[in-house]
Amino acid sequence: xxxxxxxxxxxxxxxxxxxxxxxxxxxxxxxxxxxxxxxxxxxxxxxxxxxxxxxxxxxxxxxxxxxxxxxxxxxxxxxxxxxxxxxxxxxxxxxxxxxxxxxxxxxxxxxxxxxxxxxxxxxxxxxxxxxxxxxxxxxxxxxxxxxxxxxxxxxxxxxxxxxxxxxxxxxxxxxxxxxxxxxxxxxxxxxxxxxxxxxxxxxxxxxxxxxxxxxxxxxxxxxxxxxxxxxxxxxxxxxxxxxxxxxxxxxxxxxxxxxxxxxxxxxxxxxxxxxxxxxxxxxxxxxxxxxxxxxxxxxxxxxxxxxxxxxxxxxxxxxxxxxxxxxxxxxxx
Numbered sequence: 001x002x003x004x005x006x007x008x009x010x011x012x013x014x015x016x017x018x019x020x021x022x023x024x025x026x027x028x029x030x031x032x033x034x035x036x037x038x039x040x041x042x043x044x045x046x047x048x049x050x051x052x053x054x055x056x057x058x059x060x061x062x063x064x065x066x067x068x069x070x071x072x073x074x075x076x077x078x079x080x081x082x083x084x085x086x087x088x089x090x091x092x093x094x095x096x097x098x099x100x101x102x103x104x105x106x107x108x109x110x111x112x113x114x115x116x117x118x119x120x121x122x123x124x125x126x127x128x129x130x131x132x133x134x135x136x137x138x139x140x141x142x143x144x145x146x147x148x149x150x151x152x153x154x155x156x157x158x159x160x161x162x163x164x165x166x167x168x169x170x171x172x173x174x175x176x177x178x179x180x181x182x183x184x185x186x187x188x189x190x191x192x193x194x195x196x197x198x199x200x201x202x203x204x205x206x207x208x209x210x211x212x213x214x215x216x217x218x219x220x221x222x223x224x225x226x227x228x229x230x231x232x233x234x235x236x237x238x239x240x241x242x243x244x245x246x247x248x249x250x251x252x253x254x255x256x257x258x259x260x261x262x263x264x265x266x267x268x269x270x271x272x273x274x275x276x277x278x279x280x281x282x283x284x285x286x287x288x289x290x291x292x293x294x295x296x297x298x299x300x301x302x303x304x305x306x307x308x309x310x311x312x313x314x315x316x317x318x319x320x321x322x323x324x325x326x327x328x329x330x331x332x333x
Contacts, residue, residue, distance in 0.1 A: 026328045030318035031283055034264055036311045039299050041261045044208075044253040047189025051180035051248045052239070053155055057082060059170035060148040061090065068166050070177065076153040082177060085170055087149040094142035101135035108132045157181040160248070180248050185240040187218050189254050190233035198256050199223060199236055206255040207238065209246050216244045218254065264309065265302040270317040271295060280309055281316040281323050288316070288327045 063085035070082050108128045114120040161178040170176060187207055191199055199205075199220060207218045218238030227234050238254060246252060271293070272279045280291045293308025309315065316323065323329070 026330050028332050029316045029329050030332050031314045032317045034309050034313045036262050037265050040257040041259045042255045043258050045189045045191050047187045049246045049250045052184040052186050053181035055154050055179045056175045057177040062171045065166050065168050070159050072159050072162050074159045076157050078155050080153045083151040085149040090146045097138035097142045101139050104132035104135045187238045189236050191236045193232050195256050196234045209252045214245050264305040267317045268303050270315050272320050281320045283314040288323045290325050
């Protein structure tokens with residue numbers, strides 16, 4: 001009697017569900033057949049976005065910083081003055097060298113006239129000529145050193161870091177500023193030795209930043225000829241296109257193709273997310289059947305379906321959010 005009661009209840013429940021589905025209105029939907037497509041299996045390698053042109057600005061002469069004319073974030077033009085050093089000591093050397101050059105120049109001209117009259121020896125004249133040339137070289141050296149007290153931008157760019165300020169002592173080897181050219185960027189990634197054979201010069205590889213908008217394509221421009229013995233990786237550099245939304249210093253991934261495999265794919269729009277569940281709406285006998293699926297990698301505008309449907313089945317790609325189990329549907333032309 002208990003079994004008969006369960007069967008009766010089950011039959012009643014099925015009739016109720018059947019009657020409910022019969023009362024549902026027909027929905028207009030767009031559909032697509034699940035297909036098994038070839039696609040490249042890939043591995044992602046983490047890298048860092050860097051500027052192709054980067055300069056660490058240092059002083060070539062020692063001196064106290066008199067003026068710091070830039071701030072971080074400031075846009076620069078090549079040749080623009082960045083830092084002015086105290087130049088009084090070098091200016092004094094220049095004045096002294098110029099005075100000696102002038103004096104030796106007059107003495108050399110005087111001895112030249114006396115030499116024509118055989119009033120001095122040629123050795124005396126040549127000694128004075130040598131002193132004049134040394135003084136001239138000293139003037140050139142002092143002028144060059146004086147020019148080094150004005151530090152200018154080597155290229156168009158942006159100040160990224162300021163490491164010194166007015167009053168600090170600038171010395172050779174100590175960085176004062178860092179400058180990047182934000183227009184020309186590249187990604188540097190350490191590719192494992194197992195993948196390096198898949199990377200070729202000139203190859204175009206996908207680059208993905210932290211957000212979905214930071215997606216672009218990079219061109220492999222450099223591959224290190226030897227591996228880092230500590231990490232067993234090869235440093236690979238990819239040039240990024242102008243106008244890329246990435247910035248220097250950002251984290252990004254480069255996609256390296258490994259092999260070609262087949263995968264069941266459907267449009268991303270056909271997968272409905274409800275809580276932790278991923279659902280597809282399959283059409284059978286012009287009615288909706290809900291399937292719980294598991295998705296894999298995103299491949300362009302499509303997503304891989306790991307389980308839940310088979311190739312050849314028809315799934316709803318538009319209007320799936322409003323559908324219910326067993327609801328009749330009509331396919332849009």
